[in-house]
Amino acid sequence: MKKIDDSKLYLYFGLVTLVIGILLGINFLYSALSVEKKVRELLASKDNVSQNFKKAYILLRDPQIFARHEYFDTEQDLHSAYKSAIELKLEKKEDLDKIIGSTYPGRTVREALRYFDNKVYYGKEITSDEKRYLEVLLDRRYKGARLGRNTMIFILLLSAVSACLFFVERKIS
Amino acid sequence: MNRIMYMLPVFILLIIGCAKVPDKIESPGVKIDIIKEDNKEVYFFRFSGGIKNSNTDVAFTDYKGKAVFKEAGDKGKVIRSVDIDLKAILPLDSAIIDTKSILKDEEVQPLLKLLDIDWEKLKKEKSAEKFDIDEKHIGLQNVSFNKKCIIDLLKEKLNEKN
Numbered sequence A: 001m002k003k004i005d006d007s008k009l010y011l012y013f014g015l016v017t018l019v020i021g022i023l024l025g026i027n028f029l030y031s032a033l034s035v036e037k038k039v040r041e042l043l044a045s046k047d048n049v050s051q052n053f054k055k056a057y058i059l060l061r062d063p064q065i066f067a068r069h070e071y072f073d074t075e076q077d078l079h080s081a082y083k084s085a086i087e088l089k090l091e092k093k094e095d096l097d098k099i100i101g102s103t104y105p106g107r108t109v110r111e112a113l114r115y116f117d118n119k120v121y122y123g124k125e126i127t128s129d130e131k132r133y134l135e136v137l138l139d140r141r142y143k144g145a146r147l148g149r150n151t152m153i154f155i156l157l158l159s160a161v162s163a164c165l166f167f168v169e170r171k172i173s
Numbered sequence B: 001m002n003r004i005m006y007m008l009p010v011f012i013l014l015i016i017g018c019a020k021v022p023d024k025i026e027s028p029g030v031k032i033d034i035i036k037e038d039n040k041e042v043y044f045f046r047f048s049g050g051i052k053n054s055n056t057d058v059a060f061t062d063y064k065g066k067a068v069f070k071e072a073g074d075k076g077k078v079i080r081s082v083d084i085d086l087k088a089i090l091p092l093d094s095a096i097i098d099t100k101s102i103l104k105d106e107e108v109q110p111l112l113k114l115l116d117i118d119w120e121k122l123k124k125e126k127s128a129e130k131f132d133i134d135e136k137h138i139g140l141q142n143v144s145f146n147k148k149c150i151i152d153l154l155k156e157k158l159n160e161k162n
Helices: A007-044 A049-061 A074-087 A093-100 A109-121 A128-172 B002-017 B105-115 B119-125 B150-161
Strands: B026-037 B040-052 B058-070 B078-089 B094-103 B127-130 B138-149
Touching: A007 A049, A007 A128, A049 A109, A049 A128, A049 B150, A109 A128, A109 B150, B026 B094, B026 B105, B026 B119, B040 B058, B040 B078, B040 B105, B058 B105, B058 B150, B078 B094, B078 B105, B078 B138, B094 B105, B105 B119, B119 B127, B138 B150
Parallel strands: none
Antiparallel strands: B026 B040, B026 B127, B040 B094, B058 B078, B058 B138
16 A cells, blocks of 8 residues: 655645744734733823823724624623723722713723724813723733734644654655 | 735725615604794604614715605605715714704695604694604615725824824
């Protein structure tokens, strides 16, 4: 029986997964080192607060590829908003409750997008109280970027396994 | 590289082009009040509704058209039309239509008949409203708009203010 040489299959699979992994890595690094850093700086600014918050919002309006704005789970977003407030070391949960219970948009990310789109388009001010909801959007981007990073690691592991199998196959041949 | 540069605007246009265009009036409602003007009774006609943009990244600006009250069917006779002029319909948002006009007796009668509003009740109470207008009696015509990516639109607005 003729022995099947799978080395080419392993080589091409390894190369394709390597390229995908690199692209995912670039995407993650761009989000983590450029966009998120810029947004945090703008949100931490003490001068020209409204203007800087608007600039931060425009950066966040462009979604991360793994955290696009099309798909939402309303209950999950509300739960995430609370969880993010604690993890990001914001003020007490009771303060967030007061705002969510009022006319503020904090119920879902979708509501936040609609609310801030209106604010920026019609030239209204964004106040320091509303910073929480920009941070929820930042958190969504952060989670999306980390999902991208984890996917990159998995894909690169596949590439590494494929590379090992390629060398083993060559050795046997 | 050149091929990629040429293809990029095409991809962007495709994405914007794939946007779902608002083509329906949400929650249309009509209110008719009988008022006195120059010692004559006229009909104060108020039409309200919403136009929803269900896209997440595309905004519609300068949205113009006509809301038409028509008989059922694709080629149903148009009884009355109302001009719509909306500055912008932002993503995930609804723009509100709220128009007011004065109608004469001969203009309001066919409308009352179409919308199944009781003429006697209107005469008696001087007011009538209808908020569950059948979809087949209302539509949009001659619609025109500009489509724009929301991020570009917001950047323009921010730069305008600066």
